[in-house]
Amino acid sequence: MDSETITRAIVVWTGWGRTPWPDRDEALLVAEFGPELALGVLAEVRRLEDEFYSSEASKVAPDLTAMGEQAAAEFRETHPEIGEEAVQALAWSYTFDFK
Numbered sequence: 842m843d844s845e846t847i848t849r850a851i852v853v854w855t856g857w858g859r860t861p862w863p864d865r866d867e868a869l870l871v872a873e874f875g876p877e878l879a880l881g882v883l884a885e886v887r888r889l890e891d892e893f894y895s896s897e898a899s900k901v902a903p904d905l906t907a908m909g910e911q912a913a914a915e916f917r918e919t920h921p922e923i924g925e926e927a928v929q930a931l932a933w934s935y936t937f938d939f940k
Contacts (some may be wrong), residue, residue, distance in 0.1 A: 842885055848881045851889065852876065854903030857930030863937050889920065893931045899939035909936040 851857075853873050857863030869881040870886075893916045902908035909932040916928055 843919070844883060844922040844924065846874070846878075846882065847885055847889070848927040850886050852928035854883070854886050855869055855930040855934050857926070859886050863934040865934075880897070889923070890931060890934070892916070893935060894938075896935070899935070903940055905936045908939060909933070 850870060853869050856867055867883060870883055874882055896912035898908045898911035898913050902911050912935050913928050913932040
């Protein structure tokens with residue numbers, strides 16, 4: 842699956858730029874990519890989210906901003922192919938969930 846599709850899927854699925862808090866709406870992935878592609882996309886998005894959330898930043902960062910920046914930096918190191926908008930969407934979700 843190409844990085845542009847995954848980047849778009851993360852942004853759509855999280856609600857980044859659309860909602861005031863993370864939404865994680867699978868129906869939007871179906872609407873965006875169609876039912877067949879959405880299944881594969883969703884699996885990859887969830888895998889990447891799990892990887893992002895494996896960061897220890899929530900336990901060691903002094904504040905939410907630092908927490909998001911640290912987790913995003915760690916994720917970028919292992920996934921430079923993922924677009925910045927998706928990284929920011931994941932960081933937004935992460936900091937929201939660990940506030």
